[in-house]
Amino acid sequence: MAEVNTDDGGGHGKHDKKRAKKSSTRIDMTPMVDLAFLLLTFFVLTSTFSKPKTMEINFPAEPPPGVEPMKVNNALTFIMTIDNGIFYYDGEFYPEGNAKGVPPTTLIKTDFSSEGLHKLLLERNKPTITAIDKLKEQLMKKEIADTTYKRLAVGEKGKKDALTVLVKSDDKAIYKNIIDVIDELNICNVGKYAIVDMGQKELDLLNATNK
Amino acid sequence: MAKIKMPKSNPSLDMTPMVDLAFLLVTFFMLTATSRVTEPVIVDTPSSISDKLLPENVIMISIDAAGKSFFNINNSDVRKRTLEKMGQQYNITFTEEEKKRFGGMTSFGVPIVPVPGYTGVLLKEYINMEDSKRVTTKSAGIPHDSLHNQLRDWIQFGRIEAAKQAKAQKEKAEKLDRPFKYEPLRFALKADGKTNYIAVKEVIKVFTDIDIYRFNLITDLEQGPTAE
Numbered sequence: 553m554a555e556v557n558t559d560d561g562g563g564h565g566k567h568d569k570k571r572a573k574k575s576s577t578r579i580d581m582t583p584m585v586d587l588a589f590l591l592l593t594f595f596v597l598t599s600t601f602s603k604p605k606t607m608e609i610n611f612p613a614e615p616p617p618g619v620e621p622m623k624v625n626n627a628l629t630f631i632m633t634i635d636n637g638i639f640y641y642d643g644e645f646y647p648e649g650n651a652k653g654v655p656p657t658t659l660i661k662t663d664f665s666s667e668g669l670h671k672l673l674l675e676r677n678k679p680t681i682t683a684i685d686k687l688k689e690q691l692m693k694k695e696i697a698d699t700t701y702k703r704l705a706v707g708e709k710g711k712k713d714a715l716t717v718l719v720k721s722d723d724k725a726i727y728k729n730i731i732d733v734i735d736e737l738n739i740c741n742v743g744k745y746a747i748v749d750m751g752q753k754e755l756d757l758l759n760a761t762n763k
Numbered sequence: 764m765a766k767i768k769m770p771k772s773n774p775s776l777d778m779t780p781m782v783d784l785a786f787l788l789v790t791f792f793m794l795t796a797t798s799r800v801t802e803p804v805i806v807d808t809p810s811s812i813s814d815k816l817l818p819e820n821v822i823m824i825s826i827d828a829a830g831k832s833f834f835n836i837n838n839s840d841v842r843k844r845t846l847e848k849m850g851q852q853y854n855i856t857f858t859e860e861e862k863k864r865f866g867g868m869t870s871f872g873v874p875i876v877p878v879p880g881y882t883g884v885l886l887k888e889y890i891n892m893e894d895s896k897r898v899t900t901k902s903a904g905i906p907h908d909s910l911h912n913q914l915r916d917w918i919q920f921g922r923i924e925a926a927k928q929a930k931a932q933k934e935k936a937e938k939l940d941r942p943f944k945y946e947p948l949r950f951a952l953k954a955d956g957k958t959n960y961i962a963v964k965e966v967i968k969v970f971t972d973i974d975i976y977r978f979n980l981i982t983d984l985e986q987g988p989t990a991e
Contacts, residue, residue, distance in 0.1 A: 581778045588785035595792030606951060606979035607813040611967060613976055632960070721960045727826075728809040728956035730963075731982060735811040 609734065612746050628676055629718040630733055631659065631750065632725035633762055638662055638669065638733070647753040659761045664732055673740035677715045683708045684741050709743025717745040722758060802869050803902050804833055809956035810985035817979060820946045822921050824914070825870055826954040830962030831904025834917045835870035841924045842866050848920040849875055861890050872902030878911040907969050915969050922948060953981040 623644075631639045639659035648656040662668040674681065684705050691701045708714070719733055730747065737745050750758075804827045825833040836842045843866040850857045853876045857865070868890070875886040883903050884892075892900065907914035925948045936943035950970060954963045970978070 581782055585778055585782055585785060588782060588789055591789045592785055592792065595789065595796050598796060604808075604817045604953075604981045605811075605813055605984045606815050606817045606981050607811050608815060609978055609980055611971055611976045611978065613971065613974075723959065723961045725960045726956065727954045727958040727960050727963050730960055731809040731811055731956070731980065735813070735982075739812060 607731070607734065607738075609747075612748060624716045624718075626713055627716045627718060629720060631754065631758055632719070632721035632729045632733070633758060634722075634724035636664060636726075636729055637762055638664065638729065639758065639761065640672070645751070645754055647757070657757070659757060661761075664729070664736075669733070669736050670740070673715075673736060673742065677740050677742055680708055680711070680714050680743075681741050705741075706743065709741060714744060715742055717742050719745060719747045720750040720754065721747075722750065722755060802833075803872060803898065803900070804831070804870070806953050806955045807957070808953060808981050808983055811982040812985060813982060814984055815979075817951060817981065818946060818949045820925065821949045821951045821979065822918060822925070823870065823951040823953060823981075824918075824966055825872075826952070826958050826963055826966060827904075828955040828957045829904075830958055830965075831872055831902065832907060832914060832962075832966055833870040833872035833902065834905055834914065834921075836921050836925070838925065838928065839866040841921065841928050842868075844924040844927075845917065845921045848924065849916060852916060852920070855887060857887070857890075861887070864890050868897075872904045874903070874906050874911075874913055876913075878906045878913075881906075907965065912969065914966070915973060918950075918970065918975070919973060949979050950975055950977070951979040951981055 627643055629641050629645070631641075633639070639661055641657050641659055644657075646652070646654045646657050650656070662672060687696070687701055687704050687708070690696045691698070696704070717737055719730065721730060734745065734747075802825070804825055806825050806827055819837060821837050823835045823837070825835070827833070836845060843862045846857055846862055846865045849855075855875065871886065871889060873884050873886050873889045874881060877885060881903065884900055889897065889900065905914045905917065906912070929945060929948075933943050933945065952963070952966065967978070970976075
Protein backbone atom coordinates (compact mmCIF):
# COMPACT_ATOMS: atom_id res chain seq x y z
CA MET A 553 0.00 0.00 0.00
CA ALA A 554 1.11 3.43 -0.69
CA GLU A 555 2.31 5.27 2.29
CA VAL A 556 2.05 8.93 2.75
CA ASN A 557 5.21 10.42 3.86
CA THR A 558 4.37 12.48 6.84
CA ASP A 559 7.86 13.40 7.66
CA ASP A 560 8.12 17.11 7.30
CA GLY A 561 11.64 17.66 8.25
CA GLY A 562 12.09 19.05 11.72
CA GLY A 563 8.55 18.33 12.92
CA HIS A 564 9.41 16.10 15.86
CA GLY A 565 8.59 18.38 18.72
CA LYS A 566 6.14 18.24 21.59
CA HIS A 567 3.22 16.72 19.70
CA ASP A 568 3.47 13.34 18.22
CA LYS A 569 -0.16 13.29 17.00
CA LYS A 570 -0.75 15.10 13.76
CA ARG A 571 -3.68 17.45 14.07
CA ALA A 572 -5.75 18.79 11.22
CA LYS A 573 -5.47 22.49 11.06
CA LYS A 574 -8.62 24.00 12.50
CA SER A 575 -10.15 26.26 9.93
CA SER A 576 -13.29 28.35 9.98
CA THR A 577 -16.33 26.80 8.32
CA ARG A 578 -17.34 30.16 7.01
CA ILE A 579 -16.39 30.99 3.48
CA ASP A 580 -16.34 34.37 1.92
CA MET A 581 -19.59 34.56 0.00
CA THR A 582 -19.11 38.04 -1.44
CA PRO A 583 -18.09 36.95 -4.97
CA MET A 584 -21.01 34.55 -5.13
CA VAL A 585 -23.42 37.20 -3.98
CA ASP A 586 -21.98 39.58 -6.56
CA LEU A 587 -22.59 37.05 -9.28
CA ALA A 588 -26.06 36.22 -8.04
CA PHE A 589 -27.11 39.83 -8.06
CA LEU A 590 -25.54 40.41 -11.44
CA LEU A 591 -27.61 37.56 -12.87
CA LEU A 592 -30.67 38.77 -11.03
CA THR A 593 -30.31 42.24 -12.50
CA PHE A 594 -29.79 40.79 -15.95
CA PHE A 595 -32.92 38.67 -15.85
CA VAL A 596 -35.04 41.37 -14.32
CA LEU A 597 -34.06 43.76 -17.07
CA THR A 598 -34.38 41.38 -20.00
CA SER A 599 -37.57 39.60 -19.06
CA THR A 600 -40.75 40.94 -20.52
CA PHE A 601 -43.14 40.69 -17.69
CA SER A 602 -46.50 41.45 -19.08
CA LYS A 603 -48.03 40.26 -22.26
CA PRO A 604 -49.40 43.04 -24.37
CA LYS A 605 -53.00 44.02 -23.84
CA THR A 606 -55.45 43.96 -26.66
CA MET A 607 -58.77 45.40 -27.59
CA GLU A 608 -61.10 43.07 -29.46
CA ILE A 609 -63.08 44.59 -32.26
CA ASN A 610 -65.24 43.36 -35.10
CA PHE A 611 -65.23 45.14 -38.39
CA PRO A 612 -68.40 45.17 -40.46
CA ALA A 613 -68.42 43.12 -43.64
CA GLU A 614 -68.94 44.93 -46.93
CA PRO A 615 -72.65 44.88 -47.67
CA PRO A 616 -73.51 42.98 -50.83
CA PRO A 617 -74.05 45.33 -53.79
CA GLY A 618 -77.53 46.72 -54.16
CA VAL A 619 -78.40 46.45 -50.48
CA GLU A 620 -79.56 49.64 -48.85
CA PRO A 621 -77.56 50.57 -45.77
CA MET A 622 -79.43 49.68 -42.61
CA LYS A 623 -81.38 52.39 -40.90
CA VAL A 624 -80.40 52.89 -37.32
CA ASN A 625 -82.35 54.76 -34.74
CA ASN A 626 -80.59 56.75 -32.05
CA ALA A 627 -77.39 57.02 -34.04
CA LEU A 628 -74.45 59.29 -33.52
CA THR A 629 -71.67 59.66 -36.06
CA PHE A 630 -68.14 60.75 -35.29
CA ILE A 631 -65.84 61.97 -38.00
CA MET A 632 -62.12 62.18 -37.38
CA THR A 633 -59.78 64.38 -39.32
CA ILE A 634 -56.31 65.98 -39.33
CA ASP A 635 -54.81 67.57 -36.16
CA ASN A 636 -56.89 65.44 -33.77
CA GLY A 637 -60.02 67.08 -35.10
CA ILE A 638 -63.29 65.38 -34.29
CA PHE A 639 -66.80 66.26 -35.43
CA TYR A 640 -70.13 64.64 -34.85
CA TYR A 641 -73.71 64.74 -36.02
CA ASP A 642 -76.95 63.17 -34.87
CA GLY A 643 -79.04 60.65 -36.71
CA GLU A 644 -78.96 60.26 -40.43
CA PHE A 645 -76.96 62.32 -42.85
CA TYR A 646 -78.88 64.74 -45.01
CA PRO A 647 -76.91 66.52 -47.72
CA GLU A 648 -77.80 69.99 -48.86
CA GLY A 649 -80.90 70.06 -51.02
CA ASN A 650 -82.00 66.51 -50.27
CA ALA A 651 -85.21 65.11 -51.70
CA LYS A 652 -86.97 64.92 -48.35
CA GLY A 653 -86.56 68.61 -47.74
CA VAL A 654 -84.92 68.05 -44.35
CA PRO A 655 -82.54 70.81 -43.26
CA PRO A 656 -79.00 69.75 -44.17
CA THR A 657 -76.80 68.14 -41.54
CA THR A 658 -74.21 70.32 -39.89
CA LEU A 659 -71.09 69.00 -38.22
CA ILE A 660 -70.48 69.98 -34.62
CA LYS A 661 -66.90 70.21 -33.43
CA THR A 662 -65.84 68.51 -30.22
CA ASP A 663 -62.52 67.36 -28.72
CA PHE A 664 -60.91 64.45 -26.90
CA SER A 665 -60.93 66.11 -23.48
CA SER A 666 -63.19 64.95 -20.67
CA GLU A 667 -65.35 68.01 -21.30
CA GLY A 668 -65.82 67.09 -24.95
CA LEU A 669 -66.25 63.53 -26.12
CA HIS A 670 -66.61 61.96 -22.69
CA LYS A 671 -69.29 64.36 -21.54
CA LEU A 672 -71.18 64.07 -24.80
CA LEU A 673 -71.26 60.28 -24.66
CA LEU A 674 -72.29 60.23 -21.00
CA GLU A 675 -75.19 62.49 -21.85
CA ARG A 676 -76.32 60.60 -24.95
CA ASN A 677 -75.97 57.17 -23.44
CA LYS A 678 -77.63 58.05 -20.17
CA PRO A 679 -80.40 55.37 -20.20
CA THR A 680 -77.87 52.57 -20.73
CA ILE A 681 -75.42 53.93 -18.19
CA THR A 682 -78.16 54.31 -15.56
CA ALA A 683 -79.37 50.79 -16.22
CA ILE A 684 -75.85 49.38 -15.95
CA ASP A 685 -75.17 51.35 -12.79
CA LYS A 686 -78.28 49.80 -11.29
CA LEU A 687 -77.04 46.35 -12.22
CA LYS A 688 -73.67 47.18 -10.70
CA GLU A 689 -75.36 48.16 -7.49
CA GLN A 690 -77.21 44.86 -7.42
CA LEU A 691 -73.94 43.08 -8.02
CA MET A 692 -72.33 44.92 -5.13
CA LYS A 693 -75.17 43.90 -2.84
CA LYS A 694 -74.74 40.33 -4.07
CA GLU A 695 -78.30 40.24 -5.33
CA ILE A 696 -77.20 38.94 -8.71
CA ALA A 697 -74.27 36.73 -9.70
CA ASP A 698 -71.22 37.86 -11.62
CA THR A 699 -72.21 36.02 -14.79
CA THR A 700 -75.77 37.28 -14.60
CA TYR A 701 -74.46 40.80 -14.33
CA LYS A 702 -72.32 40.36 -17.44
CA ARG A 703 -75.17 38.88 -19.42
CA LEU A 704 -77.62 41.60 -18.37
CA ALA A 705 -75.07 44.35 -19.05
CA VAL A 706 -74.48 43.04 -22.58
CA GLY A 707 -78.23 42.82 -23.10
CA GLU A 708 -78.64 46.39 -21.88
CA LYS A 709 -75.97 47.65 -24.30
CA GLY A 710 -77.47 45.78 -27.21
CA LYS A 711 -81.05 47.03 -26.73
CA LYS A 712 -82.79 48.19 -29.84
CA ASP A 713 -83.03 51.81 -28.75
CA ALA A 714 -79.53 51.94 -27.24
CA LEU A 715 -77.12 54.46 -28.68
CA THR A 716 -75.43 53.36 -31.89
CA VAL A 717 -72.18 55.04 -32.82
CA LEU A 718 -70.59 55.15 -36.24
CA VAL A 719 -66.92 56.04 -36.39
CA LYS A 720 -65.65 57.48 -39.63
CA SER A 721 -62.44 59.13 -40.60
CA ASP A 722 -60.90 60.92 -43.52
CA ASP A 723 -57.47 60.07 -44.98
CA LYS A 724 -55.56 62.37 -42.66
CA ALA A 725 -56.73 61.16 -39.28
CA ILE A 726 -54.28 59.16 -37.18
CA TYR A 727 -54.78 55.71 -35.71
CA LYS A 728 -54.54 56.97 -32.12
CA ASN A 729 -57.68 59.06 -32.55
CA ILE A 730 -59.68 56.05 -33.70
CA ILE A 731 -58.47 54.02 -30.72
CA ASP A 732 -59.24 56.92 -28.38
CA VAL A 733 -62.82 57.12 -29.62
CA ILE A 734 -63.37 53.36 -29.34
CA ASP A 735 -61.83 53.43 -25.90
CA GLU A 736 -64.16 56.22 -24.86
CA LEU A 737 -67.11 54.24 -26.23
CA ASN A 738 -66.08 51.29 -24.09
CA ILE A 739 -65.73 53.51 -21.04
CA CYS A 740 -69.17 55.00 -21.62
CA ASN A 741 -70.81 51.58 -22.06
CA VAL A 742 -71.71 52.03 -25.70
CA GLY A 743 -72.19 48.51 -26.99
CA LYS A 744 -73.14 49.17 -30.57
CA TYR A 745 -70.46 50.82 -32.60
CA ALA A 746 -68.73 50.28 -35.90
CA ILE A 747 -65.89 51.75 -37.89
CA VAL A 748 -67.25 52.47 -41.32
CA ASP A 749 -66.23 54.25 -44.49
CA MET A 750 -67.29 57.79 -45.13
CA GLY A 751 -69.49 58.87 -48.03
CA GLN A 752 -68.32 61.46 -50.54
CA LYS A 753 -70.99 63.97 -49.48
CA GLU A 754 -69.93 63.69 -45.86
CA LEU A 755 -66.32 64.24 -46.88
CA ASP A 756 -67.29 67.36 -48.81
CA LEU A 757 -69.16 68.70 -45.82
CA LEU A 758 -66.21 67.91 -43.56
CA ASN A 759 -63.80 69.73 -45.86
CA ALA A 760 -66.14 72.71 -46.01
CA THR A 761 -66.51 72.79 -42.21
CA ASN A 762 -62.90 72.18 -41.30
CA LYS A 763 -61.21 74.89 -43.31
CA MET B 764 -15.77 59.61 34.89
CA ALA B 765 -16.09 56.14 33.59
CA LYS B 766 -16.50 55.79 29.89
CA ILE B 767 -19.28 53.63 28.61
CA LYS B 768 -17.76 50.97 26.45
CA MET B 769 -19.64 50.06 23.36
CA PRO B 770 -19.92 46.34 22.85
CA LYS B 771 -17.56 45.24 20.15
CA SER B 772 -19.49 43.74 17.31
CA ASN B 773 -18.34 41.71 14.40
CA PRO B 774 -18.53 43.80 11.24
CA SER B 775 -19.14 40.80 8.96
CA LEU B 776 -22.73 39.67 8.85
CA ASP B 777 -24.37 36.45 7.89
CA MET B 778 -25.20 36.68 4.23
CA THR B 779 -26.80 33.27 3.84
CA PRO B 780 -30.47 34.38 3.83
CA MET B 781 -29.68 37.10 1.34
CA VAL B 782 -27.89 34.68 -0.93
CA ASP B 783 -30.79 32.28 -0.63
CA LEU B 784 -33.20 34.96 -1.68
CA ALA B 785 -30.99 36.18 -4.48
CA PHE B 786 -30.67 32.73 -5.98
CA LEU B 787 -34.36 32.08 -5.57
CA LEU B 788 -35.10 35.21 -7.56
CA VAL B 789 -32.48 34.36 -10.16
CA THR B 790 -34.05 30.94 -10.61
CA PHE B 791 -37.51 32.45 -10.85
CA PHE B 792 -36.52 34.97 -13.47
CA MET B 793 -34.51 32.44 -15.45
CA LEU B 794 -37.45 30.10 -15.66
CA THR B 795 -40.11 32.70 -16.40
CA ALA B 796 -38.02 34.84 -18.71
CA THR B 797 -39.15 35.08 -22.26
CA SER B 798 -36.31 37.11 -23.54
CA ARG B 799 -37.22 40.33 -25.18
CA VAL B 800 -37.13 39.91 -28.90
CA THR B 801 -35.68 42.62 -31.04
CA GLU B 802 -38.24 43.53 -33.62
CA PRO B 803 -37.21 45.24 -36.81
CA VAL B 804 -39.52 48.10 -36.08
CA ILE B 805 -40.50 50.18 -33.09
CA VAL B 806 -44.21 50.57 -32.72
CA ASP B 807 -45.56 52.95 -30.13
CA THR B 808 -49.09 51.67 -29.58
CA PRO B 809 -51.84 53.95 -28.32
CA SER B 810 -53.35 53.27 -24.92
CA SER B 811 -56.76 52.05 -23.90
CA ILE B 812 -58.50 50.75 -20.79
CA SER B 813 -58.82 47.24 -22.20
CA ASP B 814 -57.06 44.66 -20.03
CA LYS B 815 -57.55 41.59 -22.20
CA LEU B 816 -54.35 39.68 -22.75
CA LEU B 817 -53.03 38.90 -26.19
CA PRO B 818 -53.83 35.26 -27.05
CA GLU B 819 -50.97 32.83 -27.69
CA ASN B 820 -52.05 31.72 -31.11
CA VAL B 821 -51.91 34.84 -33.27
CA ILE B 822 -50.92 36.16 -36.62
CA MET B 823 -49.71 39.66 -35.97
CA ILE B 824 -49.36 42.53 -38.40
CA SER B 825 -47.37 45.48 -37.13
CA ILE B 826 -47.75 48.82 -38.82
CA ASP B 827 -45.13 51.44 -38.11
CA ALA B 828 -45.59 55.20 -38.08
CA ALA B 829 -44.78 55.40 -41.80
CA GLY B 830 -47.47 52.85 -42.63
CA LYS B 831 -45.13 49.96 -43.47
CA SER B 832 -46.49 46.55 -42.52
CA PHE B 833 -44.66 43.67 -40.86
CA PHE B 834 -45.78 40.08 -40.54
CA ASN B 835 -45.37 37.66 -37.66
CA ILE B 836 -46.74 34.31 -36.52
CA ASN B 837 -46.12 33.40 -32.89
CA ASN B 838 -45.85 29.65 -33.42
CA SER B 839 -42.45 28.81 -34.86
CA ASP B 840 -43.53 25.50 -36.48
CA VAL B 841 -46.34 27.25 -38.27
CA ARG B 842 -43.91 29.97 -39.33
CA LYS B 843 -41.62 27.44 -40.92
CA ARG B 844 -44.37 25.70 -42.81
CA THR B 845 -45.87 28.99 -43.93
CA LEU B 846 -42.49 29.94 -45.36
CA GLU B 847 -42.35 26.63 -47.24
CA LYS B 848 -45.80 27.19 -48.72
CA MET B 849 -44.99 30.78 -49.63
CA GLY B 850 -41.82 29.52 -51.33
CA GLN B 851 -43.86 27.10 -53.40
CA GLN B 852 -46.29 29.85 -54.32
CA TYR B 853 -43.57 32.22 -55.46
CA ASN B 854 -41.15 29.59 -56.84
CA ILE B 855 -38.42 30.11 -54.29
CA THR B 856 -36.82 27.16 -52.54
CA PHE B 857 -35.73 27.62 -48.96
CA THR B 858 -33.16 25.30 -47.44
CA GLU B 859 -33.75 23.56 -44.13
CA GLU B 860 -31.23 25.92 -42.55
CA GLU B 861 -33.13 28.93 -43.84
CA LYS B 862 -36.43 27.56 -42.56
CA LYS B 863 -34.89 26.96 -39.17
CA ARG B 864 -33.54 30.49 -39.04
CA PHE B 865 -36.90 31.86 -40.11
CA GLY B 866 -38.62 29.88 -37.38
CA GLY B 867 -36.51 31.67 -34.77
CA MET B 868 -37.00 35.13 -36.19
CA THR B 869 -39.62 37.70 -35.17
CA SER B 870 -41.62 39.90 -37.44
CA PHE B 871 -40.23 40.85 -40.81
CA GLY B 872 -41.17 43.44 -43.36
CA VAL B 873 -39.48 42.57 -46.63
CA PRO B 874 -41.07 41.24 -49.81
CA ILE B 875 -40.50 37.63 -50.82
CA VAL B 876 -40.25 38.55 -54.51
CA PRO B 877 -39.51 42.04 -55.79
CA VAL B 878 -42.38 44.27 -56.82
CA PRO B 879 -41.87 46.82 -59.59
CA GLY B 880 -39.64 49.63 -58.40
CA TYR B 881 -38.27 47.68 -55.43
CA THR B 882 -34.51 47.40 -55.11
CA GLY B 883 -34.05 46.58 -51.43
CA VAL B 884 -33.46 43.35 -49.57
CA LEU B 885 -35.55 40.28 -50.36
CA LEU B 886 -36.71 37.73 -47.81
CA LYS B 887 -34.13 35.03 -48.68
CA GLU B 888 -31.27 37.45 -48.26
CA TYR B 889 -32.87 38.86 -45.12
CA ILE B 890 -33.10 35.42 -43.51
CA ASN B 891 -29.45 34.69 -44.21
CA MET B 892 -28.22 37.92 -42.62
CA GLU B 893 -26.41 37.98 -39.32
CA ASP B 894 -28.74 38.98 -36.50
CA SER B 895 -26.86 42.19 -35.84
CA LYS B 896 -27.03 43.20 -39.48
CA ARG B 897 -30.69 42.29 -39.75
CA VAL B 898 -31.58 44.71 -36.96
CA THR B 899 -29.98 47.61 -38.79
CA THR B 900 -31.49 46.73 -42.17
CA LYS B 901 -34.28 49.03 -43.20
CA SER B 902 -37.42 47.15 -44.17
CA ALA B 903 -39.75 48.50 -46.79
CA GLY B 904 -42.82 46.68 -45.49
CA ILE B 905 -44.68 43.78 -47.06
CA PRO B 906 -46.41 44.84 -50.26
CA HIS B 907 -50.19 44.64 -50.08
CA ASP B 908 -51.53 46.57 -53.03
CA SER B 909 -54.13 44.86 -55.16
CA LEU B 910 -51.64 43.62 -57.79
CA HIS B 911 -48.87 42.39 -55.51
CA ASN B 912 -50.70 41.30 -52.44
CA GLN B 913 -48.03 39.29 -50.68
CA LEU B 914 -49.43 40.17 -47.27
CA ARG B 915 -52.70 38.46 -48.13
CA ASP B 916 -50.84 35.30 -49.15
CA TRP B 917 -48.85 35.28 -45.92
CA ILE B 918 -52.07 35.57 -43.92
CA GLN B 919 -53.84 32.91 -45.98
CA PHE B 920 -51.02 30.38 -45.78
CA GLY B 921 -50.40 31.14 -42.14
CA ARG B 922 -54.05 30.54 -41.44
CA ILE B 923 -54.09 27.23 -43.32
CA GLU B 924 -50.91 25.98 -41.66
CA ALA B 925 -52.15 27.01 -38.21
CA ALA B 926 -55.37 25.09 -38.80
CA LYS B 927 -53.38 22.04 -39.96
CA GLN B 928 -51.21 22.15 -36.89
CA ALA B 929 -54.20 22.47 -34.58
CA LYS B 930 -55.76 19.43 -36.29
CA ALA B 931 -52.57 17.40 -35.94
CA GLN B 932 -52.30 18.31 -32.27
CA LYS B 933 -55.91 17.34 -31.69
CA GLU B 934 -55.42 13.93 -33.31
CA LYS B 935 -52.30 13.34 -31.30
CA ALA B 936 -54.08 14.28 -28.09
CA GLU B 937 -56.97 11.98 -28.91
CA LYS B 938 -54.62 9.10 -29.61
CA LEU B 939 -52.98 9.53 -26.23
CA ASP B 940 -56.37 10.14 -24.63
CA ARG B 941 -55.33 13.52 -23.34
CA PRO B 942 -57.55 16.55 -23.14
CA PHE B 943 -57.04 18.98 -25.96
CA LYS B 944 -57.71 22.65 -25.58
CA TYR B 945 -58.20 24.30 -28.90
CA GLU B 946 -57.19 27.88 -29.06
CA PRO B 947 -58.54 29.58 -32.15
CA LEU B 948 -56.17 31.58 -34.28
CA ARG B 949 -56.58 35.28 -33.76
CA PHE B 950 -55.43 38.22 -35.83
CA ALA B 951 -53.64 41.00 -34.05
CA LEU B 952 -52.96 44.47 -35.34
CA LYS B 953 -50.19 46.44 -33.73
CA ALA B 954 -50.18 49.89 -35.19
CA ASP B 955 -48.34 53.00 -34.14
CA GLY B 956 -50.49 55.76 -32.68
CA LYS B 957 -49.14 58.25 -35.18
CA THR B 958 -49.86 56.10 -38.22
CA ASN B 959 -52.29 57.61 -40.66
CA TYR B 960 -55.51 55.70 -40.27
CA ILE B 961 -55.62 55.15 -44.02
CA ALA B 962 -52.59 52.82 -43.76
CA VAL B 963 -54.31 50.77 -41.06
CA LYS B 964 -57.47 50.74 -43.13
CA GLU B 965 -55.60 49.27 -46.10
CA VAL B 966 -54.33 46.40 -43.96
CA ILE B 967 -57.80 45.83 -42.52
CA LYS B 968 -59.08 45.74 -46.10
CA VAL B 969 -56.62 42.90 -46.83
CA PHE B 970 -58.17 40.96 -43.96
CA THR B 971 -61.81 41.73 -44.71
CA ASP B 972 -61.25 40.71 -48.35
CA ILE B 973 -60.52 37.19 -47.15
CA ASP B 974 -63.44 37.24 -44.71
CA ILE B 975 -61.59 37.96 -41.49
CA TYR B 976 -63.49 40.54 -39.51
CA ARG B 977 -62.43 40.07 -35.92
CA PHE B 978 -59.22 41.67 -34.71
CA ASN B 979 -57.22 42.17 -31.59
CA LEU B 980 -55.88 45.69 -31.60
CA ILE B 981 -52.81 45.86 -29.40
CA THR B 982 -52.82 48.77 -26.98
CA ASP B 983 -51.01 49.84 -23.84
CA LEU B 984 -52.94 49.68 -20.64
CA GLU B 985 -54.00 52.97 -19.17
CA GLN B 986 -55.97 53.80 -16.07
CA GLY B 987 -59.65 54.41 -16.56
CA PRO B 988 -60.93 57.89 -15.81
CA THR B 989 -61.25 58.46 -12.11
CA ALA B 990 -64.44 59.88 -10.73
CA GLU B 991 -64.14 63.50 -9.76
